[in-house]
Amino acid sequence: MTAPEDTTMEPLVRLDRVHVRHRARSGGILRRDSVHALTDASLEVRPGEILGLVGESGCGKSTLARVVTGLQRPTEGQVYFKGQELWEMPAAQRRTGFGASVGVIFQDPSTALNPRLPVRRILRDPLDVHGRGTREGRERRVEELLDLVGLPGHTLEALPGQLSGGQRQRVAIARALALEPELIVADEPTSALDVSVRAQILNLLVDLRDRLGLAMVFISHDVQTVRHLSDRIAVLYLGRVVEEGRAAQVTGDSRHPYTEALLSATPSLLERPERIVLHGPVPSATNPPSGCPFRTRCWKADDACAAAFPAAHGGTDGHRWHCVHPQPGGEAAVVSAAGAV
C-alpha cells in the first residue's frame, strides 16, 4: 500500500462522536423505539488512504457510509470535511462543493445504473448537472473516464443490461470518478459480482487510488478482502467501533475478542488452529446490551463488561481497542475516556 502513514496529516473526513438512531420499523406510531445504528463513532480518513470498515450484517457499515457521504445526518455528533462541519455548511455548498468531492460506489451495479440510459449518458449526467466545462470537454471527459476504468470505447453506446456485472461495476466506478472526487466510498462493491471478477474490481480500485491519489472508505463483511485492500481498518460491532488501526495491527495483532473471532473465520490470517465460534445471535440494535455490546457473545465477559462501554486502549501508533479483557499484547494505556451513553 502506498498511502501516507503520517498520522499528523489533516484528515479529509473526520467523524466526531457520531450517533445515528432510526425510528424502529416495527415500532408503530405510538411506540418510540429507536434503532441504535451507530453509537459514538469517531473516525478519520486521511488523504490518499484506504480505510476498511468491517463487521457483520447490521453492524452499521452502510449507515456509516451514508454519514460520510452526507446522505445521513447524524442524530448527534459532527462530521468534518477538510475541517468544515458538513451540516453547518450552506445546503448548496454541501450539495455541489462537498457533493462533487465524494463519489459513491454501491453494492449492486444492476440497480445503481439507470437501465434505460446508454453508458455515455450515465457518465455525462454528473458533468451536465454540475455544469462542468464545455459540451466538447464533457464528451472528452466521458471517454477519459471509460479509459480510466479499462473499458473499450464501444461500451459508451451500450445499455447497462448489455454489459456483464463486472463491466457494469466499472461503469459505476467511472461515474463515481466523473467529478474528480477526493474521496470514494465503496459499499460492498464486489459482493454482488461473480467470484471470478471480484479480484479485478478490487485491483482496479487500488490502482485508481494510486494513480489519482484518492482516499477511500471500503466497506465489506469479509475481513480478508478488507485486509487485502486497506491501509487502516475499523471493526464495527452493533453500531460501535470496537477496534481500529493499521491493517497489519488489526489483522496481525488484534486485541478485541470480536476482531479475533472475525479473523478466526479466515484461518490463513491467524496463526491459531481453532476457529472461534460465536454463540447466539447479534443482539437487537433496538435494545443493545449495556456496557460492551459484544459481552453477550464474548467468552471473556464478566461483570466489568456490563458496567460501561470500555474506554479506548492503545498506544501512540493509532491502534486502539475498546475492551477490558483484550487479547494479550504489549502494555497499552487508556487513550480516551469511555464513550458510554
Ligand SMILES: Nc1ncnc2c1ncn2[C@@H]1O[C@H](COP(=O)(O)OP(=O)(O)OP(=O)(O)O)[C@@H](O)[C@H]1O
Ligand atoms: N432507515 C432505517 N430505519 C430503521 N432501521 C434502520 C434503517 N437503516 C438501517 N437500520 C438499522 O440500523 C442497523 C444498521 O444498519 P446498516 O444497514 O447500517 O448495517 P450494515 O452493517 O450495513 O448491514 P448490511 O451488511 O446487512 O448492509 C440495522 O439494525 C438496520 O436494521
